[in-house]
């Protein structure tokens with residue numbers, strides 16, 4: 001499983017208001033869309049749906065290929081009915097917790113986990129449904145969850161040549177963070193290369 005995100009030099013992934021800002025340049029967008037086209041599913045949390053309203057499809061101007069399944073982690077079913085991720089452009093799976101009864105237009109629902117979505121149960125569910133290659137695109141809570149639970153194999157980071165700053169700007173990994181040294185997610189750098197106006201860093205997760 002691959003984690004991919006774009007951050008500023010100071011590790012921020014959006015503005016202090018949580019509003020999306022363009023960190024990826026054209027070359028990185030091409031890379032991301034090509035990456036999406038090689039994956040069976042692309043996953044975000046409901047925070048990203050509410051902040052950015054992304055389509056999560058493969059844009060034809062950047063890449064050719066089929067759209068992956070779109071997966072949204074959404075315990076309480078807060079995804080708005082008019083969210084772009086619920087359009088008919090690609091199949092969508094909204095994953096809620098077991099107590100949620102919400103349904104969504106143009107989307108299937110899986111109910112896994114008690115307080116938040118149980119990620120291991122989700123990966124089993126996806127695997128049983130033929131989803132082998134998963135791309136996790138954010139936001140900060142979701143990125144931390146996958147790294148903290150040691151579920152990611154690869155991490156790809158585009159570092160845009162900018163500083164966003166701000167105490168409240170979302171960072172590349174939020175959540176509760178590592179409370180002990182053992183909880184720190186260690187990565188092994190595999191490659192670092194200039195890409196467009198920024199740098200692409202590729203890591204393997206150390207288990």
Ligand SMILES: NC(=O)c1ccc[n+]([C@@H]2O[C@H](COP(=O)([O-])OP(=O)(O)OC[C@H]3O[C@@H](n4cnc5c(N)ncnc54)[C@H](OP(=O)(O)O)[C@@H]3O)[C@@H](O)[C@H]2O)c1
Pocket residue numbers: 004005006007012013014015018019020021023044045046047048049051052073074075076078116117118119137138139140141142143145170174
């Ligand atoms: N630069 C980039 O590459 C990039 C990419 C994506 C997003 N972003 C930015 O990231 C920000 C959004 O981040 P965010 O942290 O608010 O939202 P998020 O990570 O997209 O979604 C987090 C939410 O997902 C739900 N969730 C359910 N199960 C979960 C689990 N096991 N682990 C983690 N989350 C789970 C929770 O909400 P419930 O409790 O309601 O289920 C949680 O609050 C926005 O500012 C956006 O622009 C940046």
